[in-house]
Amino acid sequence: MSWRRIRLLIWKEFIEISRDRAMLPILIILPIIQLLLFGYVVGSSVKNINLEVLDQDHTVQSRLVTEAFTSSGYFRVAARPTSEKAMENDIDGNNAGAALIIPKGFGQLVGQRRPSQLSIIVDGSDSQTGQLASAYGAQIVQSVSSEFYGAGPIAPGSTPAVGINARTRVLFNPTLRAVNTMVPALLAFIILMSATNLMSQAIVKERERGTLEQLFVTPIGRTDYLVGKIAPYFLLGTMQVVVVFIVGVLWFQVPFSGSFLVIGVGLLLFMLCSLGVGMLLSLLSRTRQQAQQTSVFLQMPQMMLSGFMFPLAALPTWLYALTFVIPLRYIIVIVRSNFLKGSSFNSLWPQFTALAALSLVIFVFALSRFQKRLAD
């Protein structure tokens, strides 16, 4: 490996990029359009939100409330933690989108037809799901309330407002601003869009023009070439991420409660993954156009199946299974959770593990294709 040759390759690549009319728009206009478009986004319907049930009461009434939640179809009981601490950990780790707390004595109050209280906690870091979860929750509590207390005569001495008082509390993103969930996700999405896209052009372009053939009869080693080829796009991708971050925090006023280390490591893994996919496309395509089209073609399903725009909870099972192989799915959770909730490696380790494994597989495969491509 020769640092001098790598530097030359990087210098050459940057000159080429700066004079390439097909690449410049992707580089500059794309992030801006993305920020504008996804900064404000529409909601959608959600089913089977993972619900934590913390039943401290254990009475007939508390079981009826839980049943009302599950039979509505909007919620699915994901776990029954025994303490508030455990419940919070689950929400931090994204195992649940909402939690229901039934306090001790709830059944007794209902039995005495005295005002009672339930708590619904919603994870606001995914604003769409959060919004819907809190709305659905309130609705269900309403109907349970009228069932328990009836429309009939009210117990003497109580106010007409008697019934269950649902206290909904939204964690992490109290105002449920859509932009707060979109900007963090966009940090990852911009990498997918531009790193993959630009990288997919890089090698096939050189093959089309014959310069690849030429370079390999010079003293350039394969490692020199790969490093020299990947580094420019890595740098450009990083720049775009920084721009999105700055605009997100300053212009869209998204509060950053995360850690640069956690987000950085996550985005780094995802960058490798995206560059690996781009490299594969570049190696497998015959023309730049083909690489470009395949890259765009792959973006749509990733966008749909990653939870970026549409909550995964809304997917049918077979489609949901497919989401596990989509790297974007994991990085979206990582950036959103860390950005808004400050979730640590401890609670995000499943996502990090999955992302690292996918990156490794894709990258190793791309490298092996690279060796093969040159051999014939």
Place this chain on the structure above:
Amino acid sequence: MSLFGNRKQAVPQAETLGDDAIVVSKLRKTFGDFVAVDSIDLTVKRGEIFGFLGPNGSGKTTTIRMLCGVIEPSGGTATVMGYDICKDPEKVRCNIGYMSQKFSLFQDLTVDENLRFYSGLYGLTAEKYAERRAYILKMADLEGRETELTKNLSVGWKQRLALGCATLHEPKLIFLDEPTSGVDPTARRQFWELLYDLANDGVALFVTTHYMDEATHCNRLAFIYRGDIIAAGTPQEVKAGLAKDTILRLDVDDGEGALAALQGNSAVAEAYMQGASLQVNIGHLSADEADLPAVLGSAGFLVHGVERVEPTLEDAFVHLVTEQGGRA
């Protein structure tokens, strides 16, 4: 009517130059079941222009890629500029120049940037680079165009710049893979003048080409067909293989029709179009014995004239390929 006129005398005589630039022994390359190059042997001497000829897909490019250390052979050995292509591919690549038909320059870089890039790859010192740059700009007639984008240059200029980039580090061996395809005759002639100059300076040139007039001007030739070298030697030696055959040029109105009519005729060894006239190899027969005007006349083709011609390289290669085809 050679393109190269009396420059022929300028071709250096390889014998005076000693050492071998390339020695190939039983070199073989297979892709799956397909044998691209089938155990070939060849030697190229220093300062020699070596023509490597053959139809498309015959194994020319695969051979060059092996000799440049880009792909590994499946069998056999080769030494290029004294280095084993399997054990020392990097040393090989440092000591050769390579130029292909695509003139693989960076189109979005200027003339100067291309030169700077290649000089950096070979690690030229600043002084050396300045000297070589000046020389190449003059050689390629590119003075004053240093800041022009390469993609805006005309083909002849691109070609000379590509040669300049390939010779920037002053290699003693240059591979040229169809360097003149798609270039107009004037630019081709100019280009070959540059090649002669290089050869005069003791640089060995390994050239593939489709043009037979170019092949005639090589010191030695090898003709590869279906992965096999089926003829090798000086252009005279290759042509001599055909000297015993009689080759006739027929002046016929409908050449294509007459060609079809001659198919299967026992007197005709080979027949093919050469420009507007019909070229027929009648083997050891004489023109009278074959009596082609009568044969064609009875088929309804009027022959205006018959002329015996000396075999050209093209005749020799058609002959070789036909022979191979018959054997297969």
